[in-house]
Amino acid sequence: MNTTARTGAPAGNLADRFHATFGAAPDGIWAAPGRVNLIGEHTDYNEGFVLPFAIDKRATTALRLRADHTVRLLSTFGDQGLVEADAAALVPGTVKGWAKYPLGVVWALQRHGVEVSGFDLLLDSDVPLGAGLSSSHAIECAVITALNELTRARLSAEDMVRLTQRAENVFVGAPTGIMDQSASLRGAAGQAVFLDCRDQAVQLVPFDAREAGLVLLVIDTKVSHSHADGGYASRRASCELGAEVLGVPALRDVAVADLEEAAGLLDPETFRRVRHVVTENDRVLQTVEALRAQGPAHIGRFLDASHASMRDDFEISCPELDLAVDTxxxxxxxxxxxxxxxxxxxxxxxxxVDDEQQVRAAVVRAFTEAGFTRPDIFTVTPAPGAERIS
Known part of the structure; x- marks a missing residue:
């Protein structure tokens, strides 16, 4: 068994700090990764296809069960301090800050029939917050992995995906799909997770950029976002309206060839939203085919087309993201x-690989010239999914 987290604080250090904070050793330490979505944006809640992978940045939780119903939560970052709650009296929409993610998991488990007592938890994470790398789901997946083991609930990965989704949708109030949890719980080193969001079927697809002489750079624009705000919800509502007008269960059931007819049935804005989802599903399938047959060096055009679609049809980009991509x-x-x-x-x-430093420098220079906050730029590689590390 590993005794050191792959990223963030070493497990031994986290255990020592847990003991100093709560007066006893943790029952164990669990970690779950953030994720990068290689391609397939806003297709998950439309029962479509996505291709994320778990990244080598993780949320790590030291946890110890208690005999009562008190939950005590503390993180190594932020200024919220120690949070206390009653595990038997959790109410959706009443918890603020990062604590809503572990407490949402408790709430969802209880409604699934899993008896969860109180516990003490110390969280450490090096998944950048608000960067679109699913820091919140990393927390949820680490916590549900720990509680699944400690309560002997014997939940499958599919069960945990659905329960963390319910925690997000109902307790947190964010209308997200199942992509992020699936990548965090079911990822594997050197592999992307090809997920069918209709039935949770997963196929692992080789994605070794380094072997192909490439790196995948993440450019964190520092423009914070929140899935609980109105922009995400309004896009989802547009997709649901489009499916209803087109008479299909979900936009997954609309083919690219159907778009010409759809244009005559939908208002212009709803049509653009639908066109993004339909063409994005097709791009995911083409990317998977290209990775399997030719490798990472042959997927660039699908990434470019995906960004253009999100910028123009789904209208979810921003000047900083466009500048990062174009530069x-x-x-x-x-x-x-x-x-x-x-x-x-x-x-x-x-x-x-040979152009990495040139791209990094150019992006930083472009942001400076535009008067934007300096971005963080780092590489990610496909990493294992949620697991006990100590």
């Missing part, structure tokens, strides 16, 4: 796109 492409990246729910967060740029 990266102009200085050597073979493909680039925003990743995540949009309205801020990060872009990814698939870049030849």
């Amino acid at each position: 990266a492409r102009a200085h050597g990246a073979i493909g680039a796109r925003m990743t995540g729910g949009g309205f801020g967060g990060s872009a990814v740029a698939l870049t030849p």
